[in-house]
Amino acid sequence: MSRVETRHPRLLNVALVLLGILTLVLLYALVTRAFTPRVDPGREDNPAHLVGEIIQVEVRNACGIDGLAAETTRYLRRRGFDVVEVGDHTSFDLEHSLVVDRVGDPAAAQKVANALGIPADHIVQDINLDYYLDASVLIGKDYASLTPFSSNEDS
Numbered sequence: 001m002s003r004v005e006t007r008h009p010r011l012l013n014v015a016l017v018l019l020g021i022l023t024l025v026l027l028y029a030l031v032t033r034a035f036t037p038r039v040d041p042g043r044e045d046n047p048a049h050l051v052g053e054i055i056q057v058e059v060r061n062a063c064g065i066d067g068l069a070a071e072t073t074r075y076l077r078r079r080g081f082d083v084v085e086v087g088d089h090t091s092f093d094l095e096h097s098l099v100v101d102r103v104g105d106p107a108a109a110q111k112v113a114n115a116l117g118i119p120a121d122h123i124v125q126d127i128n129l130d131y132y133l134d135a136s137v138l139i140g141k142d143y144a145s146l147t148p149f150s151s152n153e154d155s
Helices: 005-036 068-078 107-116
Strands: 056-061 080-088 100-102 122-126 135-139
Touching: 056 068, 068 080, 068 107, 068 135, 100 107, 107 122, 107 135
Parallel strands: 056 080, 056 135, 100 122
Antiparallel strands: 100 135
16 A cells, blocks of 8 residues: 555545534534523513613704704703713704604603603604613704793793
């Protein structure tokens, strides 16, 4: 037997052993994936318990008038809401102000809308678990009709 002929069976045996190990690893992964329960990253039925007792909101200026988001933030904070983020919306063409429910808690969104004088039909639901807040407030071109801007109260 020549030297070349003796190498091929060894190389073939090594390849078969590696292929066998790879097969076992893949079978283990398949069985583990099939029989191990998956972790659900979703929130519980009552998401307010996860973020605390105080309703957390973000305020976005969606009409382009300077200072509206800051004034709305002051108004909401004086009423006990936790405003965690303030800034401009992606566009400034929103006709009507909106409250967006972010975690599936319509009662929290309704409280925010009531505080601002936003009608119930301007509450929408867009659940996004990447947001760590209960609701988003988008101040539209109808801002003058909202409670913080239509009344002269500072308290």
